[in-house]
Amino acid sequence: MTGASAGIGRAFATALAAAGYAVTAVARREDRLAGLLAELGPGHDHLAADLATPDGLRVIAERLSEPYTLLVNNAGIAVHGGFAETPLEDSLAVLDLNCRAVVTLAHAFLAQAGPGSALVNVSSTLGFTPKPGLGVYSATKAFVTSFSESLWHEQKARGVHVLALCPGVTTTESQDADGVPSWLVQTPGEVVARALRALDGREGPTVVSGRPNAVLTAVAGLLPRRTAVSLLG
Numbered sequence: 001m002t003g004a005s006a007g008i009g010r011a012f013a014t015a016l017a018a019a020g021y022a023v024t025a026v027a028r029r030e031d032r033l034a035g036l037l038a039e040l041g042p043g044h045d046h047l048a049a050d051l052a053t054p055d056g057l058r059v060i061a062e063r064l065s066e067p068y069t070l071l072v073n074n075a076g077i078a079v080h081g082g083f084a085e086t087p088l089e090d091s092l093a094v095l096d097l098n099c100r101a102v103v104t105l106a107h108a109f110l111a112q113a114g115p116g117s118a119l120v121n122v123s124s125t126l127g128f129t130p131k132p133g134l135g136v137y138s139a140t141k142a143f144v145t146s147f148s149e150s151l152w153h154e155q156k157a158r159g160v161h162v163l164a165l166c167p168g169v170t171t172t173e174s175q176d177a178d179g180v181p182s183w184l185v186q187t188p189g190e191v192v193a194r195a196l197r198a199l200d201g202r203e204g205p206t207v208v209s210g211r212p213n214a215v216l217t218a219v220a221g222l223l224p225r226r227t228a229v230s231l232l233g
Contacts, residue, residue, distance in 0.1 A: 115159030
């Protein structure tokens with residue numbers, strides 16, 4: 001479980017622990033992970049690692065050589081602002097965490113995954129509808145969704161389920177919901193509950209969390225691309 005110290009990741013960790021999973025929580029901040037483990041109780045583990053760095057990614061990929069039945073690739077970041085005005089290293093960091101880390105850990109997990117295992121890659125509704133001001137983030141989530149859908153098909157014969165989870169606006173530390181209609185905003189717990197239902201029902205390859213988000217995503221897909229991008233801009 002990556003990105004486990006806050007938001008959707010923390011909600012995943014607590015829900016999975018309550019469901020009887022032995023959770024290995026991964027995040028950058030040791031102090032937050034220690035607090036999470038204290039909340040989860042005995043029988044769980046944590047690893048502090050920065051998945052945007054080669055060393056951090058290597059440590060977690062090596063850990064995945066052990067048998068795990070579920071991997072939730074949740075860690076991700078976004079950089080707000082126009083692309084040309086944003087420092088290049090910031091945009092490349094988004095690519096490293098949102099794409100490189102997802103691919104690396106998915107590969108390590110699938111190498112040892114057995115029948116009944118599952119991989120959840122947390123994407124976003126912005127993977128369907130690019131948003132100016134979040135251009136690199138939107139593009140990485142489009143990648144995650146497409147990548148996950150291909151894996152879903154490839155892994156079916158092995159009995160391994162792959163799911164792209166696409167939340168919309170969610171109340172987390174890193175996401176500002178100011179100005180967004182309340183009916184469009186979900187809590188991390190609501191997103192995770194939808195994901196767990198999808199896993200139980202082997203839904204997929206892509207699940208949009210929340211009926212309003214699903215409807216808006218479908219409608220946006222019917223619009224001309226220039227219209228959809230202009231509206232989101």
